[in-house]
Amino acid sequence: MASFTNPMAASRSTGPVILAWAFVERQTNLWKRYWAWELVWLVYGVVNTLAITFIAREVEQAGIAGARDANDLVLFLLLGTLVWAYLSAVLDDISLVITWERWEGTIEHTLMAPVPRWVHLVGMSVFGVLHAIVRTLLIFAIALPFFAVDFSQADWLAAVAVMAVGSVSIAGLGILAGVLPLLYPERGTQMSFMVQAVVLLISGVYYSVEVLPGWLQILSYASPATYILDGIRGAIIEGEGVGALAETLAILALFGALWCRFPSLCSRWRSAGRSAPGS
Amino acid sequence: MEQQALKVTNVSKYFGGGFDYRKLVSWCLPVTASRPAVAHVLRDVSFEVRRGEVFGLIGANGSGKSTLVRVLSTLLLPDSGSVEVFGHDVVKASGSVRALINRVSADPSFFRNMSSYENLLFFGRIYGLSPGEIRVLVPEVLRRLGFKEEMASEPMNHLSRGQQQKVAVARSFLTSPVMMLLDEPTTGLDPRSRRDVQRFIRDVQRDHDVTILLTTHDMEEAEILCDRISFIAGGRIVASGTPLELRERVARGRPVEEIDMEDVFMELTGHDLEEDEAPAEMAAHG
Numbered sequence: 001m002a003s004f005t006n007p008m009a010a011s012r013s014t015g016p017v018i019l020a021w022a023f024v025e026r027q028t029n030l031w032k033r034y035w036a037w038e039l040v041w042l043v044y045g046v047v048n049t050l051a052i053t054f055i056a057r058e059v060e061q062a063g064i065a066g067a068r069d070a071n072d073l074v075l076f077l078l079l080g081t082l083v084w085a086y087l088s089a090v091l092d093d094i095s096l097v098i099t100w101e102r103w104e105g106t107i108e109h110t111l112m113a114p115v116p117r118w119v120h121l122v123g124m125s126v127f128g129v130l131h132a133i134v135r136t137l138l139i140f141a142i143a144l145p146f147f148a149v150d151f152s153q154a155d156w157l158a159a160v161a162v163m164a165v166g167s168v169s170i171a172g173l174g175i176l177a178g179v180l181p182l183l184y185p186e187r188g189t190q191m192s193f194m195v196q197a198v199v200l201l202i203s204g205v206y207y208s209v210e211v212l213p214g215w216l217q218i219l220s221y222a223s224p225a226t227y228i229l230d231g232i233r234g235a236i237i238e239g240e241g242v243g244a245l246a247e248t249l250a251i252l253a254l255f256g257a258l259w260c261r262f263p264s265l266c267s268r269w270r271s272a273g274r275s276a277p278g279s
Numbered sequence: 280m281e282q283q284a285l286k287v288t289n290v291s292k293y294f295g296g297g298f299d300y301r302k303l304v305s306w307c308l309p310v311t312a313s314r315p316a317v318a319h320v321l322r323d324v325s326f327e328v329r330r331g332e333v334f335g336l337i338g339a340n341g342s343g344k345s346t347l348v349r350v351l352s353t354l355l356l357p358d359s360g361s362v363e364v365f366g367h368d369v370v371k372a373s374g375s376v377r378a379l380i381n382r383v384s385a386d387p388s389f390f391r392n393m394s395s396y397e398n399l400l401f402f403g404r405i406y407g408l409s410p411g412e413i414r415v416l417v418p419e420v421l422r423r424l425g426f427k428e429e430m431a432s433e434p435m436n437h438l439s440r441g442q443q444q445k446v447a448v449a450r451s452f453l454t455s456p457v458m459m460l461l462d463e464p465t466t467g468l469d470p471r472s473r474r475d476v477q478r479f480i481r482d483v484q485r486d487h488d489v490t491i492l493l494t495t496h497d498m499e500e501a502e503i504l505c506d507r508i509s510f511i512a513g514g515r516i517v518a519s520g521t522p523l524e525l526r527e528r529v530a531r532g533r534p535v536e537e538i539d540m541e542d543v544f545m546e547l548t549g550h551d552l553e554e555d556e557a558p559a560e561m562a563a564h565g
Binding site for chain 1: 388
């Protein structure tokens, strides 16, 4: 049989950037429609940030730490909760993409469109990062007046560099978790939540990883969130510049490069998605 | 020269039967926790559809129609056999196939809180249409389907089932596919919506170079729309031909116009269309 190309489709030589942006547009429209839930997550994020950061004030009042140490502890916890709010928003947006489309019932129509899987994932990752930036900045702006913290030493440029490089590896982790519901249709969603929970435990979000048992400390080296938190705290609390954080940035870049090799993962995703009924 | 649009050759599909991880932890599982048997959903299915033809696949619920449509849509891999859409293999050249096809299923499947316009915008965009093209095409397609334009900004979950299905049909034809897979497109619609959708399908097929594979268990719809029909039962194609040829096969001297197509189906398949088949035949070796 001679092969044939759809003349209308062939005339639409749309590049991957435009196709990926279609997913950003779609998620933005969904975000607007689910604004009440967005408000819920914002309130939850603010309350979580305040509740955890006030622990530092309790430490000061109880005389466990001096004012200087307490200020550092406030910053330590404040940055931990904010960075975790950012990372968990990125992870949720990306890792729940399959679950979300299954719930809406659109997954088959999305997967049978002529869009490469990696373009789909990149689109979702871009939205996830933009969405997380907006939410985290709002939490930061609302929570900040509650604490008289000193940012005089902060190197904001280095902090932005850490977040930018680290976001690639976190997006990769999100993709890894997002593929689980396709590989394991019945339990994949639960597994992706467990991935997130383990990252929270081992990455030193509310404590330094040195307090973990030895075997958990070893696991913490495998989490990009560990290096993101280290880098952010170094930049904001210690005032370390980009040069001083070069090693952290290099490790995060390495994580990002590894995660960027997801085409092979996507091909497994494709096969997995097409061998399960109703997927 | 007549061109083949679809060639399905000895396609089989089964579910289950992979590595049973439960055997590894059988000591902690209840005695009844055995793996479900292998379910053969399609068995050596073969047929061809010519370019520009409307081909009907008729079968009861559970007969394998939707699984076959999923294989043609590149969503499921056939376990054996091959499928070519305009010469492109659905496994080896799935990307090329996706650019040729679109699909309407019985369940409209939309982002429920987004409006029909927002849904069509997204699905048009991932098929490469620009926002400008979509703005022009959407009102035109919706109008032809009898969908009120002012409803286009309403969330999908505010629309009736018939209106949602019209948007689903619009989504598929918006992208100018050369092969449409219509998987029970009018199931659950009221008579007027059903007529609107059927008229739209006929008009598009007449005016554009579209090949249509229609699965249904509505005999009247099959007769109105289809050039040729295949009956599927238990995952097998049991009879094929034009509606007239199928009638003649069971006529045995009776005038063919007096023979009801549902009787033809029952006689040739041994099944009643209204009865659900078992979800899939369980293989003896499962």
